[in-house]
Amino acid sequence: MRVASLDITGFRNLRPVRIDCSPGLNLLVGPNASGKTSLLEALYVLGRGRSFRARQQRELIQTDAPWFRVVAMLDGGDGRRRPVGIERGPQELAIRIDGAPTRSLAELARQVPVLLLNPDSHRLLEDGPRQRRRFMDWGLFHAEPTFIDAWRRYETALRHRNAALRAGAADRAVDAWDGELAAAAAILDRLRDAFCTALEGVLEPLAARTLGKERVGVDYRRGWPLEPSERDFAVWLRAGRGSDRQQGHTRSGPHRADFTLRVASQPPGAALSRGQQKLLTIALLLAQAELYHRHLGDACILLIDDLPAELDPGNRARVSRTLAELDAQLFVTAIEPGLLDIAPWRAAKTFGLTGGDVREMI
């Protein structure tokens, strides 16, 4: 899916704007506070229904404006164009896909597959497992039709089981949720395990290109210490029920799943410099984009904030070449135009931003 054109009204400091986007690279150039990150953020909100930096969604609405609206005309590569839009007032949220209103953020996310790379992305490797679970689940949500149902089933069963544990419910009541939890866990576990295997396959060559390291591995952690069969997880749940009751929640399961990376048999923190860890994070994001492309035969939308600032000139050139080879649509911010070489791209447009005003540069 690619964004053919984008309309933004009432969002952060951006003046009302309509741009025709390149199917390849869209370079957003401007000084500090000109609105570059806001433009990426508008696209991110369109794809995820929330911002990557605002604590309150209402921060996104322009000062003195009643609401914001972001509308994209999407091009699926089959010649069909489809409008998708999100509008948010202080309280209410409205989504339209192909002219029809919907309340489903999942449906919106399916239409607008956005991935973000910004100066905080290295936290994917450094922070706790939640971000890495989201990373796995983003890939599975798009690639595996059975994923979302299993995920919802699991979350519902987990909520009910935890409530039953806290309420001191009889074993019979908890048994019912254990069965449901174990059945959904088996599906999630199988999908995430397969995802990590596929991720390793695409990450290795990408890490070799961006980082010059070849022995990069992905180790899946399922969230409980037994073999991956439904029965085993049910047994594990049963055995841990007493302690779960004491704690008031289910201590193990796919809600604790994670993955770790390995570079030449070591954790990235031990094997790599900080700059190299950033390159590994970039390779990881690109691997996600590549997997999306392999599964769906279509491009996803990569939002890259402040990439040049992160890398020395040699690494910048290597990353630029790798990005240009990827079949994805890119929106990349930079303070100066020369920091990213646009020559490797077959299709590229540069947009200049000043004080929230966006203009295509010819």
Ligand SMILES: Nc1ncnc2c1ncn2[C@@H]1O[C@H](COP(=O)(O)OP(=O)(O)OP(=O)(O)O)[C@@H](O)[C@H]1O
């Ligand atoms: N709701 C809002 N209404 C109006 N202006 C806002 C709102 N929220 C943020 N701003 C302003 O928008 C400006 C643009 O910020 P943005 O982060 O998009 O700039 P940028 O070009 O990415 O800057 P930098 O290069 O420094 O990262 C900031 O000056 C900020 O104060």
